[in-house]
Amino acid sequence: MTELIRDLIDTSWQAVEQRCEIIGGRRVTRPGFEALTQSRHESRFADDLAVLAHLDAALDLARDYELGHLAAGLSGVRDRIRWSQNPRYDETTVSRELLDGYAYAGLSGPDSPIRCDVPLCGYLIMGPGITYPDHRHAPPEIYLVMTPGSQWCLDSGEWFDVAPGDLIFHDSWQKHATRTSHQPLLAFVAWLERGDRTRIDI
Numbered sequence: 001m002t003e004l005i006r007d008l009i010d011t012s013w014q015a016v017e018q019r020c021e022i023i024g025g026r027r028v029t030r031p032g033f034e035a036l037t038q039s040r041h042e043s044r045f046a047d048d049l050a051v052l053a054h055l056d057a058a059l060d061l062a063r064d065y066e067l068g069h070l071a072a073g074l075s076g077v078r079d080r081i082r083w084s085q086n087p088r089y090d091e092t093t094v095s096r097e098l099l100d101g102y103a104y105a106g107l108s109g110p111d112s113p114i115r116c117d118v119p120l121c122g123y124l125i126m127g128p129g130i131t132y133p134d135h136r137h138a139p140p141e142i143y144l145v146m147t148p149g150s151q152w153c154l155d156s157g158e159w160f161d162v163a164p165g166d167l168i169f170h171d172s173w174q175k176h177a178t179r180t181s182h183q184p185l186l187a188f189v190a191w192l193e194r195g196d197r198t199r200i201d202i
């Protein structure tokens with residue numbers, strides 16, 4: 001069962017490492033595996049997250065672009081992963097729009113199918129017309145974008161377009177935000193160092 005998950009993790013990191021030149025010459029390599037030191041639950045799992053109504057469309061969309069093989073891999077483990085949200089996100093900390101508009105499925109991490117402290121990685125989906133507002137966290141992070149039509153914002157600067165195959169890097173505590181237009185966003189996301197998802201400033 002975990003073999004397909006491991007295959008998808010390997011394939012996803014290969015795609016990241018092939019794109020290291022895109023982020024200003026900074027080389028991104030797959031972090032070494034660090035075993036879990038203590039059991040931690042950083043995700044609020046749910047099968048009925050509203051955004052999952054867009055999952056089929058997001059996978060179909062991603063298949064038409066250069067990272068379509070990752071979409072196929074994700075489809076292949078659909079019944080072996082669990083979608084979740086950050087347990088710190090509720091109506092007092094984020095908008096209802098965001099709660100209805102995003103979900104994360106961890107592949108490796110403290111409460112993911114491959115249990116470890118490092119690397120924490122998985123897939124993120126956002127529905128159409130959603131803004132994931134400025135937030136930041138200690139671990140450096142990468143996003144590998146699989147679908148067209150979304151925009152990014154770094155350090156509260158200008159929004160810029162991103163395209164399938166783009167690799168985006170967020171440095172430690174760097175502010176970042178993401179928004180979608182009329183299409184959903186699907187992306188591979190990973191933290192490059194040990195971290196705690198419940199300690200995200202948003």
Ligand SMILES: [Fe+2]
Pocket residue numbers: 135136137141170176
């Ligand atoms: Fe982030």
